[in-house]
Amino acid sequence: MMMVRKSKGLGERHQKILDFIQEYQRKYKHPPSIREIGENCDISSTSVVNYYLDQLEKNGYIERDRKISRGLRVIGANTSVETLRIPILGPIAAGLPLPELQPGVNYFTDNEINAVDVARNLLPAKDKGADLYALEVKGESMIDAMINDGDIVVMRRADDARNGEMVAVWLPRDNEATLKYFFKEKDRYRLQPANPTMKPIFINKDEPLEIKGKVVMVIRKVEMVA
């Protein structure tokens, strides 16, 4: 019945405790007490928890402030990197107009339901976040841009673009929103799908063309089957 710990590394219980501390900290913003650890890891005695905590400390997995209530922390787990909270302004779909960007308005970015958090080191250094917003792709009309239903596209506000940049455009001619690589040619614009097997769209320069922003990043959360 007794669990034998493998000679090296962490036993199953050490790992469970470690995980619990991190999850608790994440949830309550303060560390758990010894008794709380015990209850959640099926350890009936506080002394056993203390016993494991000592081992974890000795092996460098946690730090403890003795005598201080809840004075413990997991070492190294704090990969806290600077993140930007980017508001999801709305959907983007072929038939829908793009959400209006209201310059100078501070969006409520506190609600993480309507925002994505992106590590700053994944974005171009110059981006400070104020000009960034995100759109949620609806439908499969962007498949030629290698973007599928449910994808999140992170955009930077822009009125025009340079050759080779991927932009979100509204095409009044076709009454359609789309994501394409942008190229300015002699007397027309070429909108090139990301998928090299698909053909470009050409727009004459005298036709209207509304560039809404440049694509900075695409994030796809792949659905898990429940």
Added chain:
Amino acid sequence: MMMVRKSKGLGERHQKILDFIQEYQRKYKHPPSIREIGENCDISSTSVVNYYLDQLEKNGYIERDRKISRGLRVIGANTSVETLRIPILGPIAAGLPLPELQPGVNYFTDNEINAVDVARNLLPAKDKGADLYALEVKGESMIDAMINDGDIVVMRRADDARNGEMVAVWLPRDNEATLKYFFKEKDRYRLQPANPTMKPIFINKDEPLEIKGKVVMVIRKVEMVA
């Protein structure tokens, strides 16, 4: 008439306490006790600290877990979100073998050159990071999975999969690595491209098929023209 409080919502002492809590939390990774707040804010009585804490809570600046030692936290102002640093183990390309996953080995995740930082709230809650790794797509062979050259795919280790999950597989038959939706049928496996216009691959059950992991997320950094 009501007596007018200090010009603004927060008095100088409120602010000092608020600042102290945040600094303490940053420094020690756990919240301060009432007495510690008192000492550092020149308040001699714990009841006075409690008095101010009540006000801060009433005005929505902090949250308190009554009866719990050090059970308090500052609301909002929390610019950074918890992130997971996911190691990029190597490239994935049609002709290349997949990087070997060495179970139980702690990868060096300190180097942000070979890792991506992903906000935890973008990942399934159960993922603790230990089973996650990332691959960098090389070449355009994954286009049928809506994944392009340069994309980062975040994976979870797995040996098998359930129907409908997207997996990274190694096909000894074709000597090829690929990303496909996985379906187990009567006597064969069906590997379905994400792009609904493309046709599936069928593998008989007696043929070898190595599942290397499930796709959790795809991140595409769209190139900026310099």
Added chain:
DNA sequence: CTTGACATCGAACGCATGTTCAGGTATGAT
């Protein structure tokens, strides 16, 4: 001056929580 809301103090109270100890039970080596 009196009143009353606000701020402060000091002390006591009591539960929350870390610590310690005197034993138990298993497994493996001697």
Added chain:
DNA sequence: ATCATACCTGAACATGCGTTCGATGTCAAG
């Protein structure tokens, strides 16, 4: 069998720490 080691139990103990309360000081309104 004997001993050593790792794991576990339950309880007692000491103290960290939140809570409560009566007393005092301050200041503006009545």
